[in-house]
Amino acid sequence: MNGAHDELVSLAPAYVLGALEPDERRAFERHLETCEICAGEVQALGRVTAGLAQSVPLVTPRPELRSRVLDAIAPSHVRPMKDVVTPRWTMGNWLAYAALVALVTGMSLYAINLRSRIESLEARLEQASVRLLAADRAVADAQRVSFEMQSAMAVLTAPDLVRVELKGAPAAPQAIGRALWSRQSGMVFTAANMPPLPAGRVYQVWLVAGAAPVSAGLIAPDDMGRSSGVFRTAPDVGAPVMVAVTIEPAGGVPAPTGAFYLIGKI
């Protein structure tokens, strides 16, 4: 029994990840029914998988998704208001009405006081919102960096990875570059010795498939002429023959207009 346990307890980490083969999993689950140690181990490791789910960089979905989801749940998720009951005025209500007028007058004075306090609170809320916005921006920056690293890792571990060495064209003979491209996961692009860019221009990286190059993304070299980028590329691009880099107006263009600075055949 102990021998079986020693062997099976080592499967717990892969079990909670769902990474066991079916026969291993069945053997482990049979053992789990009778072994408290392994049940405790699965419980402790379950916290790790819950943590993995929540360790991802937080990305806010587009606001449109909210109404799409709620429409799918109930075509009109706004509940109708209840019918408003209209009060009927009679002579008998007069005393009550007079009392109400007096009450409203008193409350109006109180309301004026309240309103000035609300205004001061609103001003403080606005200051807090500004600070929150700055913090949100810092978090968003950190998330972008983290997301890029994950994208890069996805490219580097992709089964269909293609490596392309790029050489400088006559316009920039010293420049060199390297593209690691996976149809599934995108492209990691690095380059060195890139000539400095004129103002208002960027380098644009292209996947050249047949007659129609497809933009992969934009890069801007640092003072040393180095640059890198992680791009998502369209998975439905035709069989590309070349990766190339051109200089284009800031923001990039849908099809290359400038001369090739770097070229590499796939």
Add this chain to the structure above:
Amino acid sequence: MWLVAALSRPGADRGADTGDGNLLARLTAGDSSAAADLYDRYARIVYSLVLRILQSEAEAEDIVQDVFVQAWQQAARYDHGRGSVAGWLLTMARTRAIDRLRARSVRPEGRASVDMEHVERSLAGPADVVGGLIAHEEADAVRRALAELPLLQRVAIELAYFEGLSQREVAERLDEPLGTIKTRIRTGMLRLRDALAGAVTEGGS
């Protein structure tokens, strides 16, 4: 008139009871404003997990919609012993996203999606903490521990968790011996478990 409007607004005394139990009760009762509350509370983390798995905004949006529609339909059958609402939603989201991922890549030797049901069971688990929404500090602890893990261990664990690969498939993908991958996954997961245990102890003292 604004005074009357302000006095008659009923929102002030509501909203204090925002627990998941209350939310589930409202969902079960068919209160569709509860669907909006559920979405507002969990859409971001669900979307983030699915986006991490699928790396496609359009597909992630489809899955988020499926998950919330299913949660709405199945709220009445939700078993409170299974863990938190977040754990329930995230498990559904991961299972669906990985099914989509497998459908997308043509890998005939890949495992059938029936195995993903077992993932769901193992995550839901008998104990209420398993698969539950863990505290922020714990998610932070996992994130930190993950960042400190040797890259090769981390890659193996992430391929298994976020791409739903078996240990054998991870070994094939990375072109490494199966035994090496098993060791990396086990060592890495135990380190993460210990880091989490450490975080709990620190937080509890």
